Amino acid sequence: MAAFLSGISVVCFAASYAVALACEASRLVFRSGVRGAAMVFFAAAGLFAHTLFLTWRAVDAGAAPLSSPFDWYLLAAWLLAAGSLWLTVANPKTPIGLFLLPIVLALIGAATLASREPFLHDAASRFWGRIHGGFHLVWSVSVVLGAIAGLMWLIQAGRLARKQAPLRGFRMPSLERLANVTARIPAIAAWAAAAGFVSGIVLNAVNHRRGLIEIVPWTDPVVLRIAAVVAWLVAAAWIASTVRRRPEGARTNAWLALVSLAVLAGSIAWGLLGSTRHGKPAAAVPAAASEAAP
Helix, strand or coil, X not given: CHHHHHXXXXXXXXXXHXXXXXXXXXXXXXXXXXXXXXHHHHHHHHHHHHXXXXXXXXXXXXXXXXXXXXXXXXXXXXHHHHHHHHHHHHCCCCCHHHHHHHHHHHHHHHHHHCCCCCCCCCHHHHHHHHHHHHHHHHHXXXXXXXXXXXXXXXXXXXXXXXXXXXXXXXXXXCHHHHHHHXXXXXXXXHHHHHHHHXXXXXXXXXXXXXXXXXXXXXXXXXXXXXXXXXXXXXXXXXXXXXXXXXXXXXXXXXXXXXXXXXXXHHHXXXXXXXXXXXXXXXXXXXXXXXXXXX
């Protein structure tokens, strides 16, 4: 069994998700009686392999399971893939996979570029690390779901404005339901991002005090990009609550949701390509710098 689990690779579930996405996209080209079953099968197979892979990573890691950037991206992708499969089964005529699965594949791609080295933890930092990672997972998934709802709203509203008939085989949620999602999610994302930022400050202090990692300065790219994301999400939540009851409120919130997704994507790219002292062991601090530190 161990050999079987260790043999599962990222390519296994990524390929399954890609086939499921292709089945979903084929709705725009032709009709088929078996496509729905094939789409659910490949999505479920991908989620199953994905689950086994994360389980093996957690078991094999020992004291600090799923604690690396690589695992974080895969866990976020797993949550979105599970949500996509559930919504597809519950609403077979809603093309949710067409919107969610590309983001799932993008997160898997980001995981392959991210570090697999776990952050250093003791009991206290594990506690704060889970809080920190959990809040970041919540706001990231919230931003993705809000952006999908916003994109669906814009598509629906555009087709209604042009008096076009609904796409054959596609049944989108109502404009009112989508507008409610895009109006409420910004507040959830903003609160979770702010809480994740504050818990990260506490985690940094705990780790540094115990000599596990070097202190992360305020000018570090990780701190700057997360602070920028938090500032944007708070501003977006304020704008969303302000314009919610205005005639153009739903459209404004839909565009805000898409901009928030672009900010998230930029933050991920910045994190993958930029250098940082985030999570570096204390031994990596130069002697001169450590002597000069207060």
